[in-house]
Amino acid sequence: xxxxxxxxxxxxxxxxxxxxxxxxxxxxxxxxxxxxxxxxxxxxxxxxxxxxxxxxxxxxxxxxxxxxxxxxxxxxxxxxxxxxxxxxxxxxxxxxxxxxxxxxxxxxxxxxxxxxxxxxxxxxxxxxxxxxxxxxxxxxxxxxxxxxxxxxxxxxxxxxxxxxxxxxxxxxxxxxxxxxxxxxxxxxxxxxxxxxxxxxxxxxxxxxxxxxxxxxxxxxxxxxxxxxxxxxxxxxxxxxxxxxxxxxxxxxxxxxxxxxxxxxxxxxxxxxxxxxxxxxxxxxxxxxxxxxxxxxxxxxxxxxxxxxxxxxxxxxxxxxxxxxxxxxxxxxxxxxxxxxxxxxxxxxxxxxxxxxxxxxxxxxxxxxxxxxxxxxxxxxxxxxxxxxxxxxxxxxxxxx
Ligand SMILES: Cc1cc2nc3c(=O)[nH]c(=O)nc-3n(C[C@H](O)[C@H](O)[C@H](O)COP(=O)(O)OP(=O)(O)OC[C@H]3O[C@@H](n4cnc5c(N)ncnc54)[C@H](O)[C@@H]3O)c2cc1C
Numbered sequence: 001x002x003x004x005x006x007x008x009x010x011x012x013x014x015x016x017x018x019x020x021x022x023x024x025x026x027x028x029x030x031x032x033x034x035x036x037x038x039x040x041x042x043x044x045x046x047x048x049x050x051x052x053x054x055x056x057x058x059x060x061x062x063x064x065x066x067x068x069x070x071x072x073x074x075x076x077x078x079x080x081x082x083x084x085x086x087x088x089x090x091x092x093x094x095x096x097x098x099x100x101x102x103x104x105x106x107x108x109x110x111x112x113x114x115x116x117x118x119x120x121x122x123x124x125x126x127x128x129x130x131x132x133x134x135x136x137x138x139x140x141x142x143x144x145x146x147x148x149x150x151x152x153x154x155x156x157x158x159x160x161x162x163x164x165x166x167x168x169x170x171x172x173x174x175x176x177x178x179x180x181x182x183x184x185x186x187x188x189x190x191x192x193x194x195x196x197x198x199x200x201x202x203x204x205x206x207x208x209x210x211x212x213x214x215x216x217x218x219x220x221x222x223x224x225x226x227x228x229x230x231x232x233x234x235x236x237x238x239x240x241x242x243x244x245x246x247x248x249x250x251x252x253x254x255x256x257x258x259x260x261x262x263x264x265x266x267x268x269x270x271x272x273x274x275x276x277x278x279x280x281x282x283x284x285x286x287x288x289x290x291x292x293x294x295x296x297x298x299x300x301x302x303x304x305x306x307x308x309x310x311x312x313x314x315x316x317x318x319x320x321x322x323x324x325x326x327x328x329x330x331x332x333x334x335x336x337x338x339x340x341x342x343x344x345x346x347x348x349x350x351x352x353x354x355x356x357x358x359x360x361x362x363x364x365x366x367x368x369x370x371x372x373x374x375x376x377x378x379x380x381x382x383x384x385x386x387x388x389x390x391x392x393x394x395x396x397x398x399x400x
Contacts, residue, residue, distance in 0.1 A: 005079065006102035007037035009324075010093070012083050014040035014068060016048075016310045016395070017109030017299030020317040023073040023398030028321060033075025037103075039095065041082040045071050046137055047391055049310055052169055052347055053384060055134040055143030055257075056176035063388075065137060071396055083110070086271040088292040105294045105324060108273065108280050110265050112165050112300035112308060118261040125233025130255040134173050146255045147177045152189035153254030155181070156238065158228040160261040161197035165300050165308040168344040168356070170194075170259040171201065171211070177257070178218045179349045192220045193251070195240055197227040203307075206364055206373045207346065207356040214348050214375070228258065268301055279303035284360070286334035287320050293327065296320045304340070306360060311343035314395055341365050345383040353380040 009025070009032065011018045022036055044065045053059040072078045081095035093101050114135055116123045125131045130150075132142035157174040164170070174194055181187040194201075194215070201211040201222070215222055223240070229248070230239040237250045263269075264278030273295060275281040280297035281290045284304055289295035298316040300308040316338050323334035340360025347353050352375040359365045366372045372379070394400045 004100045004102070005037065007077075008032070008035040008103070009037070009105045009107065010101055010103035011036065011038045011076075011107045011109065012040075012093070013109035013111055013299075013301070014038045014042070014072065014078065015045065015109060015111050015299070016391075017111075017313045017317065018107070019045070019071055019073065019396045020313055020398070021107055021109065021298060021320050022076050023396060024317055024321045025324070025398075026073050026075045027398040029325065030075070036076040037079060037101070038072060038076055039079045039081060039083055039101065040068065041080055042068055044068060044137070047388055049166070049345070049383070049391075050388060051134045051137070051140045052172045052176070054140045055132070055147070055173050056180065056350070057144040057148060058176075058350060059384065061137070061141055066392070073398065082267065084267050086268075086273050088273055088289075088295060091294065103294075105328060106292075106296070107320060107324070108268070108295065108297040108301060109299045110268055110280075110301040112163075112262050113265045115162075115261045115263055119228060119231055119258070121231040121233060122258060122260065125231060126258070129233035129236055130253060131231065131233050131258060132255070133258045133260065134169060135260060143173060143257060146257070147180055150177075150181060150186060150190070150255050152181075152186045154252055155190055155192045156251065156253045156256040157192070157194050158238075158256065158258050159194070159196040159198060160259055161227050161243065162261045162263055163308065164259060164262045166344060167307050168202070168346045170196070170257070172347040173257055174220065175214060175218065175348045176350060177255075178220065190254075192218070194220055194222045195226045195228060195251075196222070196224055197243060199224050202346075202356070204356060204358050204362045204364070207344075207354055210354050210373050210375065211346065211348075231256070231258070265301060275303050277303065283334070284340070285337040286323050287316060287338060288323055288327075288334045296324055304338070306340040307342040307344060309342050309344060310391065310395075311357075312341060314400065315339075315341040317395075339365070345379065345387070347380065347383065348375050349380075351377045351380050353383055355379040355382070
């Protein structure tokens, strides 16, 4: 600790983006083994997309976590520290532990920050009083507890106005909960509400249409442009603001699933590598930094104008790797381009899912030869059984 280190390629964050990029790079260029350093303080790595099904009691929480040490690609080393400061003009960064790290090339994949504190009352009550959230490993068990103990009443599901990871997750858990209530005889004595800061159910009309039908069929009450601003756990009341009229109102709850506001990570926000909004400033196509050409970024921490998902990273990583290799080996400008592809597997029940896939222009970019705007059991099975294998054994191994 506190010693200086250097590596040809330094990668900040060993989550979905960091591990995938490094695994692909070392597969393409085995000669780089011994020259790549991943920096991440976390003991565990999580497959977050399954938290939707963990919260619904359909998948075990433990299956979504693996020790970070077991996932560091062979040939890369791992510094288990937190980056605090970037000095990109000097190709250099510093960690909280005081280690100074010198690099020739830098990849940033630091993720997104959950801002629980932005909602007064939330931190104190999360996991109690029917207040739950799928958005972290530490709170996801509280969702299943709240759903399985629900005896009827008001069930609320929130969606904030900030960018979030997996834009569909706040409503997926609502559909699962509603089905569970129906099957366990408590649906008739309860009402289900979607309190969303957005003006519609989904930004892509093709999938929005299906989701509007789902909401109608399940008799869910939608409140658009409505944002959670405060919560009182012991009293079980939440305060909301109508974003158009700025009027505030309170709503009683027996269960509330909260998607916390999110934003750029503190350690990135105030650094020279971000734009004025705090996201890492990269070219939307080449993923190369706009001002520091030896810096690339991918995933949730970037300012790419697409929906923040692991599926998007699957298409971003090869672009970062190819453009990095072009620069490193030939001093050539970036040529590989990302089209904004992202995917949101919209779970609508315990055996149904709408597999949304689209690009920067919100045009469908579908992978399967079927109508993916329909709810399907096959796509649910893909999410529950196939995508986790694809993640651990494919993506994180650099095989796709
Ligand atoms: C409930 C939920 C459901 C989701 N559903 C889906 C889905 O169905 N499909 C889908 O594709 N995606 C889904 N996602 C989103 C997906 O998990 C993320 O988009 C993806 O993990 C982002 O990868 P990343 O590498 O950008 O960030 P992460 O995987 O979050 O990794 C960021 C890493 O940075 C590290 N880090 C933090 N601070 C520092 C620091 N100071 N220094 C160094 N490292 C640091 C962290 O420890 C972490 O390991 C879901 C997410 C959630 C929470």
